[in-house]
Amino acid sequence: MKQTPKINYQLVLDKTLETIVKENKKPRLLLHSCCAPCSSYVLEYLTQYFDITVFFYNPNISPEPEYRHRVSEIKRLISEMCPEVHFIEGVYEPQKFFEMSKGLENAPERGERCHKCYALRLEETAKTAQNGSYDYFTTTLSISPQKDAAVLNAVGKEISDRYGISYLYSDFKKRNGYKRSIELSAKFHLYRQNFCGCPFSKAESHHSEKPYIIDINSIPHKV
Numbered sequence: 001m002k003q004t005p006k007i008n009y010q011l012v013l014d015k016t017l018e019t020i021v022k023e024n025k026k027p028r029l030l031l032h033s034c035c036a037p038c039s040s041y042v043l044e045y046l047t048q049y050f051d052i053t054v055f056f057y058n059p060n061i062s063p064e065p066e067y068r069h070r071v072s073e074i075k076r077l078i079s080e081m082c083p084e085v086h087f088i089e090g091v092y093e094p095q096k097f098f099e100m101s102k103g104l105e106n107a108p109e110r111g112e113r114c115h116k117c118y119a120l121r122l123e124e125t126a127k128t129a130q131n132g133s134y135d136y137f138t139t140t141l142s143i144s145p146q147k148d149a150a151v152l153n154a155v156g157k158e159i160s161d162r163y164g165i166s167y168l169y170s171d172f173k174k175r176n177g178y179k180r181s182i183e184l185s186a187k188f189h190l191y192r193q194n195f196c197g198c199p200f201s202k203a204e205s206h207h208s209e210k211p212y213i214i215d216i217n218s219i220p221h222k223v
Contacts, residue, residue, distance in 0.1 A: 009142070009153055010174035017049050026051045027135035029168065030088075032125040034058060036073035037192050038140040040184035041177050043082050050136070054078060057090030057124045059097040060117050061197030067092055073191045080188055090124060097198065105200060110148055113200065118147075118155045126163040138168035143177050146196070 020027060029050035033039040039054065046052060056074055061067040071089060078085050100120055104113035122139060129137040138156065142149045149171040160167035172178075185192055 009171040012169040030129040030134040030137040032139035036077040037185040041181040042140045053086040129165045136168045143172035
């Protein structure tokens, strides 16, 4: 059986950026941010090509104090590193994440639960991009060594086709992107964490032997 060739998404991004440079104008990009450290390199890289609005929509993050801490950090990073960048905070609705995760609580990292979480966040980003008449949408998630860029870009393409908004393909960990994010995190004294934000990831990072059970009814339904 013939194998599908692997796609180098950094080269795909290079071609898109070359076209943008030739057109001599900055398209509007809605950039989904998972956290400040991951956003640091992506913002440094892309602000020269796009008029960027950072969109912080992460219902996977809990408890709420952890979520609020990460929101404050991305706001601080923008104000200190690239004040020309705009910011939108999505609705904090962790119940959506837990509803999505039912039956997948013990799935491994990078597995089906994570893939559905990518789709949950990227679909909300695409909706917001469509409503705001943005030219592109994308996510900082591909900078993480723990995230599968091929899956992320496949999810992005499927959502792009449905919403009619161009998805900016990426693999931001390439060309030392992840290393640069660590350097920028140190420079701006950013809060770094060893888990994506969801309790299942946190339990796995702590090598927990017991499943992390949460009663969905205990999650605040904030609007």
